[in-house]
Amino acid sequence: MxxxxxxxxxxxxxxxxxxxxxxxxxxxxxxxxxxxxxxxxxxxxxxxxxxxxxxxxxxxxxxxxxxxxxxxxxxxxxxxxxxxxxxxxxxxxxxxxxxxxxxxxxxxxxxxxxxxxxxxxxxxxxxxxxxxxxxxxxxxxxxxxxxxxxxxxxxxxxxxxxxxxxxxxxxxxxTNLVLPANDRTHIVERKSEASGEARLEDAAVIVSGGRGLGGPEPFAELQELAQLLGGQTAASRAACDSGWCPPSWQVGQTGKKVAPGLYLAVAIRGASQHMAGISDAKNIAAINIDADAPIFKSCRFGIVEDYKKVVPLLKEKLAALQK
Ligand SMILES: Cc1cc2nc3c(=O)[nH]c(=O)nc-3n(C[C@H](O)[C@H](O)[C@H](O)COP(=O)(O)OP(=O)(O)OC[C@H]3O[C@@H](n4cnc5c(N)ncnc54)[C@H](O)[C@@H]3O)c2cc1C
The missing domain is CATH 3.40.50.620 (HUPs)
Known part of the structure; x- marks a missing residue:
């Protein structure tokens, strides 16, 4: 034993x-x-x-x-x-x-x-x-x-x-086990997540979007930013529940617990249930229009600004650095 x-x-x-x-x-x-x-x-x-x-x-x-x-x-x-x-x-x-x-x-x-x-x-x-x-x-x-x-x-x-x-x-x-007949569950349909991506839990860099993005389209821009940083894209529950991104992207108490070197929260308020999923992140950075957003209390770096101004600039700088 x-x-x-x-x-x-x-x-x-x-x-x-x-x-x-x-x-x-x-x-x-x-x-x-x-x-x-x-x-x-x-x-x-x-x-x-x-x-x-x-x-x-x-x-x-x-x-x-x-x-x-x-x-x-x-x-x-x-x-x-x-x-x-x-x-x-x-x-x-x-x-x-x-x-x-x-x-x-x-x-x-x-x-x-x-x-x-x-x-x-x-x-x-x-x-x-x-x-x-x-x-x-x-x-x-x-x-x-x-x-x-x-x-x-x-x-x-x-x-x-x-x-x-x-x-x-x-x-x-x-093994050569004698298993019981399985009459309780069977597979009806299989839907795969985007292939080729590592699990969010294993990502070293995560760019995550919240309800403040205002719709699904800005997630494409966050994905581009994540790619430039060699990372992956995630989201708050509010964004997932709105149908702007797949449920598998959800980080938090009822989502995934992640531990990247950098977690960049874009237009995410920082509700306790969201923060429960990122307590093991080494560095948290945030872009939020509201200087009083709770996310800034846990941030190493924070920018109080409209994400629409900051994200394109970040992408531009990162792309220039990679040339
Ligand atoms: C039992 C339970 C479990 C939960 N589990 C989870 C969970 O696992 N994960 C999770 O995320 N939530 C979870 N929630 C929900 C959680 O309480 C919050 O409602 C949710 O995290 C809010 O998401 P959000 O920050 O994206 O949205 P909001 O709270 O709406 O915040 C949006 C933020 O965007 C900012 N913003 C708006 N416009 C802009 C702009 N143009 N530029 C920059 N910033 C902008 C705003 O200032 C605001 O801070 C749970 C709740 C409950 C009750």
Whole structure:
């Protein structure tokens, strides 16, 4: 009961989130005196398998045909069976929507306890303590997960990757589970987000737009600015709810938690629910016409001006610098 399991979706590869939870798992297993088991769910990804074979003590590829596409009931059944055998102290997930969906359900099936959005982990007398933000990022709480296993999804980028691969040279074991018939869920339609873009949670620079932009068109200009900065575009909930940009762009308490080096908020007021998503940003900058907008309280750099005057100038300067 001192081992740590990490659950990864093969399709995501060894992204920043996978690196973070692998690092977190290894450090936690060391403090518990246990081993790290990686479960890779979905079609075989050779690169990820090889990578994890060097980082974990044991790798289980749950790549059987029934798990080729994400189906919560089947994933849950597979994870429950594997984890019942392994009897780990902790099971760590990433912060993608699938993992967030599976975390509490897996904890319930295993008779354990769960929490989400962990930003630090510590084991004390065999009990996992998880730190997370509360009150919209204004405070931090440490929660003791007393019922084992502790099932937790972690905030991307909150945990450092392992500096080097270990000497584990594990062989990858393939599952051959008997999964139940899935008559509860089926895929009706699949809509892909714009391809080729990294996850917002992994972006080093984010240019984000709010309701003050006044409509969908200015987002095209923000995208151009983001491209010049080598970053990505995001939005406040007000802008997403207005249908000006995809819901997947939403940052905040009910959106994505991001941690870029630079977060440029354009015409965003800085409501506490928005700020909850950017508390890990290294630098926040804002352009807002209202000098009293709350966003300026958290800003390293701020410009009190109409975005329509500032954004074109910024683009011009950045383009000139890149010539
Ligand atoms: C339970 C709950 C969860 C929520 N979750 C989220 C969440 O995850 N993410 C989120 O973002 N919100 C969330 N909200 C909503 C949040 O409270 C705010 O309503 C929202 O963040 C406001 O978005 P905004 O700043 O874009 O819009 P507004 O509040 O309308 O602010 C627009 C800003 O644009 C400025 N502006 C206007 N014109 C210009 C101009 N020409 N140039 C420059 N600046 C200009 C204004 O001065 C103003 O500061 C949540 C709310 C609740 C109750």
């Amino acid at each position: 001192s081992d740590v399991v990490i659950s990864l979706f093969s399709a995501a590869g060894y992204d920043r989130a996978a690196q973070g939870i692998t690092g977190a798992a290894r450090r936690l297993a060391e403090s518990l005196g246990g081993r790290v088991h990686a479960i890779l769910i979905g079609p075989h990804n050779p690169e990820l398998s090889i990578r994890m074979a060097g980082l974990a003590d044991a790798v289980i590829a749950a790549d059987q045909a029934e798990l080729a596409e994400y189906q919560p009931e089947l994933c849950l059944a597979a994870l429950t069976q594997i984890c019942r055998d392994l009897k780990p102290a902790a099971i760590l997930f990433s912060n993608d929507t699938y993992s967030q969906e599976l975390t509490p359900r897996l904890a319930h099936r295993l008779g354990g306890s769960s929490i989400g959005d962990g930003i630090a982990l510590a084991a004390e007398n065999g009990v996992l303590h998880v730190k997370r933000s509360v009150y919209g990022g204004k405070a931090e709480a440490t929660i003791a997960l007393k019922r084992s296993p502790a099932v937790v999804w972690l905030r991307a980028r909150a945990f450092e990757p392992l500096a080097t691969a270990g000497e584990f040279a594990t062989t990858v074991k393939q």
